[in-house]
Amino acid sequence: MDARVSFITLGVSDLQRSLVYYRDILGLKPRSILDNVVFFELGATWLALYPHELLAEDAGVPSEGGGFRGVTLAHNVRSPEEVDALLAIGAQGGGHLVKAGHKAFWGGYTGYFADPDGHLWEVAWNPDFPHV
Numbered sequence: 001m002d003a004r005v006s007f008i009t010l011g012v013s014d015l016q017r018s019l020v021y022y023r024d025i026l027g028l029k030p031r032s033i034l035d036n037v038v039f040f041e042l043g044a045t046w047l048a049l050y051p052h053e054l055l056a057e058d059a060g061v062p063s064e065g066g067g068f069r070g071v072t073l074a075h076n077v078r079s080p081e082e083v084d085a086l087l088a089i090g091a092q093g094g095g096h097l098v099k100a101g102h103k104a105f106w107g108g109y110t111g112y113f114a115d116p117d118g119h120l121w122e123v124a125w126n127p128d129f130p131h132v
Contacts, residue, residue, distance in 0.1 A: 004044070004045075005045055006044075006045065006046065007045070007046045007047075007048055008045065008046070008047050008048070008073065009047075009048040009049075009050050009055060010047070010048070010049055010050070010115075010117065010119050011050060011051065011052035011053075011054075011055035011056065011063075011117070012049050012050065012051065012052060012116075012117050013051075013052050013116075013117055014116070015036065015037075015038065015049060015050075015051055017094060017116055018038070018049045018115065018116060018117065019033065019038050019049065020093065021093050021094055021095060021115055021116050022038075022040060022047070022049065022115070024093065025089060025090075025092050025093035025094075025095065026089065026090065027089075028040040028042075028047070029041075031046075036050065036051055036054060037049065037050045052117070066118075069118075069119075069120075071120075072112070072120040072121065072122050073119065073120065073121050073122070074121070074122040074123075074124060075121060075122070075123050075124070076124050076125070076126060076129060077123060077124070077125055078125065079125055080101065080109035080125050082123075082125065083101045083109050083110065083111055083123045083124065083125050084101045084111070086113075086123045087100065087101055087111045087112075087113050087123055090113030090114075090115075090121060090123070091113050093116075094115075094116035095113050095114060095115050095116060096113065096114055097111075097112075097113050098111075098112040098113055098114050098120060099111050099112040101123075104124070106126070107126075107127060107128065108124055108125050108126040108127060108128075108129075109124065109125045110122060110123065110124040110125070111123055111124075
């Protein structure tokens with residue numbers, strides 16, 4: 001297997017609400033908007049929004065369940081100030097702040113927000129890792 005992730009697909013409860021959040025709040029540019037799926041190109045990786053029930057059906061698993069999903073998405077930025085700024089943006093439009101920006105045990109600065117469906121995004125400045 002090649003070491004890469006081509007698509008990240010988030011199961012969402014309201015496709016239109018999620019489109020507005022990711023496009024208008026986070027500023028992502030949709031590459032394609034279809035009846036049941038929205039695609040955003042993120043460099044070499046794509047982000048897709050797809051109705052939660054249909055994604056579960058496609059995978060052949062039950063759609064019910066909640067709480068921590070065991071997955072976070074991460075976005076590295078160039079400075080601690082950018083962490084705080086992006087956390088504030090992520091908390092708008094139906095998203096919410098989960099963990100405020102703080103100094104991390106590994107030497108950087110990090111925090112978390114959740115999108116309207118509870119998908120967790122870590123925003124981090126790491127002095128030892130490629131930032132962008």
